[in-house]
Amino acid sequence: MSEPMxxxxxxxxxxxxxxxxAKKAWRxxxxxxxxxxxxxxxxxxxxxxxxxxxxxxxxxxxxxDTVAEFKVGPYNQLFQTCxxxxxxxxxPCDVIVLxxxxxxxxxxxxxGFLSGDAEALSRARAKLASLAAAIRQxxxxxxxxxxxxxxxxxxxxxxxxxxxxNAGGLGGFHRTLAGEFVDEIGRIEGVSVVDLDAVxxxxxxxxxxxxxxxxxxxxxxxxxxxxxxxxxxxxxxxxSRRAAKKCVVLDADNTLWGGIVGEDGIxxxxxxxxxxxxxxRDFHKLLLSWRARGVLLAVASKNNEADVWExxxxxxxxxxxxxxxxxxxxxxxxxxxxxxLIARALNIGTDSLVFIDDNPMEVAYMRDxxxxxxxxLLPSEPADIVSTLQALTxxxxxxxxxxxRKRADMMRAERDREVLGAQxxxxxxxxxxxxxIDLFNARTEDLGRITQLxxxxxxxxxxxxxxxxxxxxxxxxxxxxxxxxxxxxxxFGEYGLTGVIIARISTDRRRWTLxxxxxxxxVLGRGVETALxxxxxxxxxxxxAVEFAASFIPTAKNALSASxxxxxxxxxVGEQEWHLxxxxxxxxxxxxxxxxxxxxxxRGFAAEAFETRLSAVAGQ
Amino acid sequence: MTxxxxxxxxxVLGVSAEQISDETxxxxxxxxxxxxxxxxxxxIEDEFDVTLSTAEIISMRNxxxxxxxxxxxxxxxx
Numbered sequence: 001m002s003e004p005m006x007x008x009x010x011x012x013x014x015x016x017x018x019x020x021x022a023k024k025a026w027r028x029x030x031x032x033x034x035x036x037x038x039x040x041x042x043x044x045x046x047x048x049x050x051x052x053x054x055x056x057x058x059x060x061x062x063x064x065d066t067v068a069e070f071k072v073g074p075y076n077q078l079f080q081t082c083x084x085x086x087x088x089x090x091x092p093c094d095v096i097v098l099x100x101x102x103x104x105x106x107x108x109x110x111x112g113f114l115s116g117d118a119e120a121l122s123r124a125r126a127k128l129a130s131l132a133a134a135i136r137q138x139x140x141x142x143x144x145x146x147x148x149x150x151x152x153x154x155x156x157x158x159x160x161x162x163x164x165x166n167a168g169g170l171g172g173f174h175r176t177l178a179g180e181f182v183d184e185i186g187r188i189e190g191v192s193v194v195d196l197d198a199v200x201x202x203x204x205x206x207x208x209x210x211x212x213x214x215x216x217x218x219x220x221x222x223x224x225x226x227x228x229x230x231x232x233x234x235x236x237x238x239x240s241r242r243a244a245k246k247c248v249v250l251d252a253d254n255t256l257w258g259g260i261v262g263e264d265g266i267x268x269x270x271x272x273x274x275x276x277x278x279x280x281r282d283f284h285k286l287l288l289s290w291r292a293r294g295v296l297l298a299v300a301s302k303n304n305e306a307d308v309w310e311x312x313x314x315x316x317x318x319x320x321x322x323x324x325x326x327x328x329x330x331x332x333x334x335x336x337x338x339x340x341l342i343a344r345a346l347n348i349g350t351d352s353l354v355f356i357d358d359n360p361m362e363v364a365y366m367r368d369x370x371x372x373x374x375x376x377l378l379p380s381e382p383a384d385i386v387s388t389l390q391a392l393t394x395x396x397x398x399x400x401x402x403x404x405r406k407r408a409d410m411m412r413a414e415r416d417r418e419v420l421g422a423q424x425x426x427x428x429x430x431x432x433x434x435x436x437i438d439l440f441n442a443r444t445e446d447l448g449r450i451t452q453l454x455x456x457x458x459x460x461x462x463x464x465x466x467x468x469x470x471x472x473x474x475x476x477x478x479x480x481x482x483x484x485x486x487x488x489x490x491x492f493g494e495y496g497l498t499g500v501i502i503a504r505i506s507t508d509r510r511r512w513t514l515x516x517x518x519x520x521x522x523v524l525g526r527g528v529e530t531a532l533x534x535x536x537x538x539x540x541x542x543x544x545a546v547e548f549a550a551s552f553i554p555t556a557k558n559a560l561s562a563s564x565x566x567x568x569x570x571x572x573v574g575e576q577e578w579h580l581x582x583x584x585x586x587x588x589x590x591x592x593x594x595x596x597x598x599x600x601x602x603r604g605f606a607a608e609a610f611e612t613r614l615s616a617v618a619g620q
Numbered sequence: 621m622t623x624x625x626x627x628x629x630x631x632v633l634g635v636s637a638e639q640i641s642d643e644t645x646x647x648x649x650x651x652x653x654x655x656x657x658x659x660x661x662x663x664i665e666d667e668f669d670v671t672l673s674t675a676e677i678i679s680m681r682n683x684x685x686x687x688x689x690x691x692x693x694x695x696x697x698x
Contacts, residue, residue, distance in 0.1 A: 010671050020666050027631060051655045052662075212674045217658045 008206035009222035015203075019056075019223040022230070026055035029062055038069035042237070043093035045073035045081040046149075047104035049219035056230020057097075057237075064238045075218060076104060082134035085142055095237055096142060098135065099149035099196065101220070102177055105131070110154065113173050124177055132184035139188055145240050147192045147233065148185055150178050152200040155209035155220060192240070194233050203228045239396035245374060246348050247326070248290065248395075249339055251357035252301035252308050255378050256280060256320065261307045262459045262521065262557065272317025279382035284319035286386050295395050296326040298342045300355070302521055304459065304559060305330040332524055332560060335362055336369035354394055359522070364492040368432075430526055430591045437528060437588075438487040438595040439501075439535040446485050447472050449497045453518060457500075458557035461518040462550060462564065480505055482512070482539075486532060488523040489595075498523045501536060505545070512540050514550040521560070527589040533568045535594050537585035548580040622697045625687055628667045632660050642684035668695045 011019070042057065044050050054070045061068045073081045073088035078098055081088040085096055103110060106127055112120030139146055153174050178197055185191050200208045208225035221229075253260040257280050258270030270277040291297055297320070301308055308330050312322040327345045329338030335355075343350045351372040357363050358378040366375040379388050442450055451469045458464070467475070476483045486499030498520035503512040519529070533548075540548070550565055553576055569586055570578040588594055626637040629644065633651040646652040652660075661677055664670070664686065670693045672680075680686045690698035 007671060010665075016666070023663075031634065049658075052658060212672075212677065213658065213661070216674060216677060217654065219658060223662060 008204065009208075009210040009212075009224070011207060011222060011224045015224050015227070019227040022059035022227055023055045023223075025062055026059040029058065029067070036067050038067045040066060040068040040095060040237070040241075041071065041091070041093045042068050043071045043073060043081075043085060043089035043096045044099075045078055045088060045096070046099040047076045047078060047101050048099075048221075049075050049217055050099060052213075052219055052221070052223075053099075053226050053230055053233075056226050057233045058230075060231045060234025061237065064234065064242070066238065066241070068237075078105075078131065079134050082138040085138060093144055095145040095147065096138065097147045097149075097194070097233060098138075099194075100131070100151055101154065102151045102174055103154040106177070110170065110173060114169060121173065121176065124173070125180065128177060128181055128184065132181070132188070135185065135191065136188050139191055145192065145237065146190070147194050147236055149194050149196045150182055150198075152196040152208065152225075153205060155205075155211075155214075192236055194229070194236055196229060199229045199232055200225060235393050235396060238393065243352070244397040245295070245354045245394045246352040247296040247298055247342070247346060248287070248354045248356060249298045249300045249342055249373075250287070251359065251362065251378075252299055252303060252311075252330070254358040255356060256284070256299075257311065257315075257318075258382065261311050262303055263456055266307075266310050266315055269311065269315070271311075271315060276382040277317055279385055281317060281319050282386045283389070286389060287320060288324065290395055291324060293395065293397075296346055296348075297324055298326055298346070299328040299330060300335045300338045300342065301328075301330045302332055302335070302524070303330050304557070307557075332521070334365070334369075334525055336366055339366070339370060339373060354392075356389075361490075361492050361495070361522070368492075432491070433526065433591070434491040435526060435528070435531075435592045436489045436595045437531050437535060437592060438489070439484055439499075439532065439539075440487070442476055442483040442485045442500075444476075446497060447476060450483070450485055450500050453497070453500050453520070454516065457518040457520065458555070459521055459560045460524060460564075461516075461555075461558050462514065462561055463516055463553050464555050464558060465516055475502065481515075484536070486519070486523075487595075488528060495520070495523050499532065501532070503536070503540075509544055511547050511549055512536075512545050514548060517550070517564075524560075527592055529564060530568060530586050531588045531592040531594070533580075534586050534588035537580075537582050538588075538594075541582050546582050548582065548585070550578045550580070551576045552578065621683075622687075624667060625683065625690075625698055628663050629660070629683060632656055632663050640683060642687070643682060645682035664690070668693075668698070670695065 010016075040061070044053065044057075046053075051072050054072065058068055058070065071089040071091065071093065073085075077088065078100055081096075081098065085093065089096075102124075106124045109120045109124035109127070113124070135146070135148055151174070154170060174197075182193065185193055203222070203225040208222055209220055210222040211220075213222075214220040250256055253262070253269075256271070258276045259268055261269050271280050272278065273281070287297055299308070309322060312318060312320070312325075327342040329335070329341055331338065335357075339353060339355065340350055343353055349372075350370055353373045355363070355366050355373050355375045356378055357366070357375070358380065360377055363375045363377045366373055374394060376389075376392070379385055447469060451467065451472045454472065455466050472483070475481045482501075482503040482505065484499075484501040484503070485497050486501070487497055488495045488499075500516060500518050501514065502516035504515050505512055517532075519532070537548070548570070550570060552562060552565055554562065565578040565580075566572070568580070569584055570580045573579045621641060623637070626640045629635075629640045630637040633640075633649060633656055635649070635651060644652075646657070660680075661672060665672060668690055670690065672689070676689050680689060687698045
């Protein structure tokens with residue numbers, strides 16, 4: 001004979017651990033709370049023993065930095081509580097929560113209904129109407145918040161999985177009563193609803209009921225149910241107390257679509273019917289549902305503006321369109337500078353903004369530079385994007401007005417297009433970044449990544465010369481060239497190999513010609529470009545060079561790098577040719593440190609040593 | 621008295637672990653009310669990863685009995 005299965009109310013491992021955690025948080029709070037005045041007094045009354053729900057609501061509110069105190073009214077006296085809440089709770093409350101179960105209030109009616117008593121349902125409806133009337137009376141005389149529960153599906157007795165779906169049986173009875181109750185409550189202004197029927201579905205029907213506790217204590221629910229219900233109640237209560245966020249600012253590449261439009265092109269990005277494009281498209285639909293509730297949408301992207309608009313305006317897979325956006329900052333400035341401009345354009349505070357980006361560095365920067373903005377890292381698994389963001393409570397508000405629904409459109413119409421001159425003082429920010437660049441002679445193991453960068457980098461690329469791996473390898477072994485890789489790190493982490501320079505050295509060794517200079521857009525700004533030229537000039541001078549020659553060859557994509565040469569002090573000597581005397585080369589900015597890599601002097605190293613290493617690796 | 625048992629009772633009842641003994645019961649511990657009894661059941665199940673039957677729950681009238689029940693369920697350090 002096989003062992004009986006563990007009862008469902010024992011819960012699954014992860015859910016149980018989370019419930020234990022919540023209870024511990026509440027216990028720790030209660031034992032240490034002597035001096036902390038509660039911000040909120042919650043009265044809880046139910047048709048069952050509700051005391052065990054308290055730790056879960058309390059813990060949920062604690063995670064929102066709200067200390068609550070609870071008073072639990074006598075069990076199964078909902079009507080009395082509605083008529084005289086002061087007496088039931090032994091004092092005043094800020095929030096009253098009323099929860100009930102169909103089987104507690106209407107057990108006779110259920111039994112009658114299931115045995116064919118034609119009048120049973122109308123008797124249940126009459127009880128329902130009197131409960132609604134009591135709630136209406138409570139609402140009329142109580143100034144605080146009122147939350148009432150939609151009853152969960154009945155458990156025990158006649159309930160079974162078969163009956164769950166039975167329109168003429170218990171399923172139909174519960175559906176009718178729960179639906180009518182929601183309608184009744186909807187007609188009372190200012191009453192919030194916690195849907196315990198949905199909570200039960202979320203926790204699992206079988207896992208929600210603990211018959212032992214029901215028989216012993218008149219407390220029917222498992223911790224799995226109570227934990228979910230507590231979190232939901234915490235969310236509803238907080239929504240009435242905290243201003244909802246007003247605007248979500250979105251990154252574009254790898255956030256609104258898969259891929260990078262500047263690199264992959266409009267045909268190369270993923271957005272549409274096929275996964276992973278479908279996951280991003282569903283994210284668009286979620287964003288539009290927020291917009292319909294009054295949340296403004298904005299974009300902050302490091303990109304060529306035209307590339308982003310091409311996707312919005314032309315890509316057939318896009319659900320989100322340009323007209324849905326209320327503001328945008330699409331340029332190469334740090335996002336911490338663009339976001340306050342978005343807030344100003346929309347006439348809201350930066351503390352009303354939520355920033356969503358797939359890049360951990362951008363999120364870390366934003367949290368550092370603008371801690372009042374809620375910055376959220378988009379899940380790297382596209383399939384998890386919608387489910388993760390749906391759980392956000394930031395935009396929760398209890399009542400959505402017509403004005404909310406129209407806000408996004410109104411803001412869009414009034415969008416202030418003036419150029420805002422306000423800039424943040426960025427010096428302190430830069431100093432705190434601990435920026436380091438490592439400009440190093442490329443090693444064999446780097447050549448694959450370097451070739452990849454040479455062939456895919458479009459935007460910050462002076463010459464856009466493409467090369468095969470064999471060509472790169474040959475060039476790396478030649479004494480007429482220097483092949484450099486660039487790594488950038490800062491206090492948030494490492495950006496990896498993100499830049500390449502190929503310098504051709506003249507026969508007299510006095511002139512270095514920048515055959516290739518490219519950077520990944522991730523590392524642009526913050527002085528990195530200047531540090532790059534400063535470091536290269538150090539190396540060149542150390543081996544006797546006196547000048548750099550460079551060219552800028554414009555393409556459809558590389559407008560971003562057009563000003564690089566003049567910005568670094570190069571002067572124009574021809575249609576596309578530029579020149580820099582190394583005595584006038586910029587120094588590495590003081591907030592950036594040049595790393596000295598292992599085995600490399602940092603001032604260049606002998607070509608023969610490099611060749612020896614190359615051939616040693618090649619011979620393996 | 622093992623530390624784990626003392627810890628569960630002391631946390632739920634809000635008394636120090638030293639005050640917990642085999643004789644601790646609802647009769648000599650006012651904190652052990654019906655609400656605490658309900659919380660204790662879940663806390664014991666959480667701590668020792670067991671599921672208690674109603675018969676066991678009803679029998680648990682003092683700490684010594686709780687420890688005996690746990691040992692019959694294979695908990696070594698109860």
